[in-house]
Amino acid sequence: MSTIQDVFVIGTGQTAVGEHWGISLRHLAWKAVKQALESSGLERPDAIFVGNILAPRISQQHNLGTLLADFCGFRGVEAITVEASGASGGAAVRQAMLALRSGEIGTALVVGVEKMTDKVGPEVTAALAAGADSDWELVQGVTAPAMAALIMRRYMHDYGVHRDEFADFALNAHYNAQANVDAMFRNGLDLKQYVQAGIVASPVNIFDGAPDADGAAALVLSSEPGELRPGLSVRVASSSLVTHTLALHDRRDVLSFEAARLSAERAFQQAGITPDQIDLAELYDRFSIYAVLSLEACGFARRGEGWRLARNSGVGRNGQLPISTFGGLTARGNPGGATGVYQMVEVTRQLAGMAQDNQVAGAKWGLAQCLGSSGATAVTHILDGTNRN
Amino acid sequence: MTDLRRDTRTRVMQPARMVGIVGYGAYLPRFRLPASEISRVWTEGQSSLPVQEKAVAGPDEDVVTMSIEAARNAIMRAGVDPQDIGAVWIGSESHPYAVKPTATIVAEAIGAVPHTQAADWQFACKGGTEAMQAAIAFVGSCMSDYACAIGMDTAQGRPGDALEYTAGSGGAAFLLGPADKSVAVVEGTYSFVTDTPDFWRRSNANYPQHGQRFTGEPAYFRHITSAAERLMDEMGTVPQDYDFAVFHQPNSKFPGRVGRYLGFTSAQLEVGLLAPEIGNVYAGSALVGLTAVLDSCDPGDRGLLVSFGSGAGSDAFQLRISDQPLDFPDVVPSTRDYLERRTTIDYSTYTRYRGKLALE
Secondary structure (H helix, E strand, O other): OOOOOOOEEEEEEEOOOEOOOOOOHHHHHHHHHHHHHHHHOOOOOOEEEEEOOOHHHHOOOOOHHHHHHHHOOOOOOEEEEEOEOEOHHHHHHHHHHHHHHHOOOOEEEEEEEEOOOOOOHHHHHHHHHOOOOOOOOHHHOOOHHHHHHHHHHHHHHHHOOOHHHHHHHHHHHHHHHOOOOOOOOOOOOOHHHHHOOOEEEOOEEOOOEOOEOEEEEEEEEEOOOOOOEOOEOEEEEEEEEEEOOOOHHHOOOOOOOHHHHHHHHHHHHHHOOOHHHOOEEEOOOOEHHHHHHHHHHOOOOOOOOHHHHHHHHOOOOOOOOOEOOOOHHHHHOEOHHHHHHHHHHHHHHHHOOOOHHHOOOOOOEEEEEEEEOOOOEEEEEEEEOOOEO | OOOHHHOOOOOOEOOOOOEEEEEEEEEOOOEEEEHHHHHHHHHOOOOOOOOOEEEEOOOOOOHHHHHHHHHHHHHHHHOOOHHHEEEEEEEOOOOOOOOOOHHHHHHHHHOOOOOOEEEEEOEOEOHHHHHHHHHHHHHHOOOOOEEEEEEEEEOOOOOOOHHHHOEOEEEEEEEEEEHHHOOEEEEEEEEEEEEEOOEEOOOOOOOOEEOHHHHHHHHHHHHHHHHHHHHHHHHOOOHHHOOEEEEOOOOOOHHHHHHHHHOOOHHHHHHHOOHHHHOEOHHHHHHHHHHHHHHHOOOOOEEEEEOOEOEEEEEEEEEEEOOOOOOOOOOOOOHHHHHHOOEEOOHHHHHHHOOOOOOO
16 A cells, blocks of 8 residues: 655745736746755755746746746746636645655645736736636626625625725734834724724725735655754645635625635645644735634634634734634735745744744634635645654 | 945036026916815815915916916016026926927017027926036036026826826026026036836827826935035035925825935025925926025025936036125016915816817
């Protein structure tokens, strides 16, 4: 009987999230790759998996796998781009996991890179909207914030939740981002600012949504344990990618993120743990309603109850379940296809005790989940930091 | 990218003979469109307003007519025979013709033809100060005793775009001549230019496009601060040495922010800051601000003028006001006179005056 290889995170790297107008896509990626390789001690990976959404449209560049392998000095190495809308970064990690677990390769470099801000707002919004069902949704002019608004309105209606109850998610994210030197928004946020914020697509306001941004993050994965800090390694305990209905109107219940639910369920099963054992979660809070529905889908809260978890700092770093511990998409920023890799870097640093001022004390199990196309694709990874020598 | 700190060569430009402003004149059209009107029509009154109102050219005005008004004011102040003007140069991004100079019409109208240079300049919002630097060189090299440099615009803003709130009309004319006949001597000037695509209008396009937030830090702020810092560094001055400073004013906030960054106080900026009342008059923006300062400054005052043009670049000037009290004929309207001559219009009148209705 064949055995499935264990996989470990042996290196991490990331750039600041923001507006990188002065640097090209490949240089941006290289900054994260260099950090990750140096921290791992690995000189040459067996394969490279790149998560990206918009380079073909924004940067007129396909085939980032080859571009980055070539530019980073890894000619001759297998490399490919993975695209799954907002879940691209997580999907790239997933492909690396499949290759590593099969034993086909021993080390993998995963790079998430996105450059959005070289184009101005409407073009980027239109490009991102193509993650929806083009024939049925995009053709109507529906954008990602509009989709989130439809879902949030339904949630408020069905569960009798006032829109201001979502504030705690934005407040928590912006609070955590203050200590994250790589975060886009580090000024903090108060309730008054949230309540008075302009509306993007009613009821979604400007602080309910994450800023589109540039950034790159990288992970080095290996089937051999490597120590991130002396005596401490982080294992990827489970990996799951699930798809479900692409179009919103095909969902029997728009308030259940089915892909996220199934993906989390399978991830917990693989890891052999239950949601109550998770010490922190990096969820896909591109909109505050997505954070709520992700909490419910992962089993951290019952249906219709996810919003309550954020009350009284329940999702804060000392709360019942810390989320968005470095600011999440909302305040760290959302660099598209890099986001899922940032989440993995962040969870790894938490479990390795390398999160500095953002550290969740004693964190041993962490979950990272990213979503694509309004929850139609979900990728979940559970990381295990219990293996301390 | 060039490391500016390692560049030790003298970059500040000073002509062979010293040159100054011998006459100046503003022109602002009378119509004002409150920013709240644009917000009312386009955002149901929800947007934050970058200025209070903007100056709007009337239906019978354009860069030609407005430049003539400003140039006549400058010549009246200078008391110079127009036949002695060796160049008429007009910076604008709203020249009425794509081919056919604005400058020949203006030169004819002010009586400077035929023995004169005449040409149009374009460098987004700094075409006027480019013309001024050329005029300084022209007079400074003794090719002529007088040259007229004008920055004037009837700026275009796409209806509903963020720039529609500020895209205004107006500008100023300056007659440059020998320093000993000047009201303000140009002690030094410096230009800082890079290829930075923050704002542009393609051929045959009616309205410009812009890179949204890219127009801020990498464009306006980088170029103005680089130009101002280099000029002050080479002139051996610090912000406290200046009695006034005028920066390009695309809205009410940016000039104050760039001034604070450089170390200037709001008192040094306030007289020349007209954007809240007239919007951004593009190639005329910093220059009309300078006319407001010249109207009220004291003998011996020292000032800094820094323009900004998208694309992008900044021209910085250090000026020293004459020690003699300025004495001009009362018949010339002051910049304040133009600011106070105002008629508020609504958005529909504005669309008619500025030709924004497609009639066929």
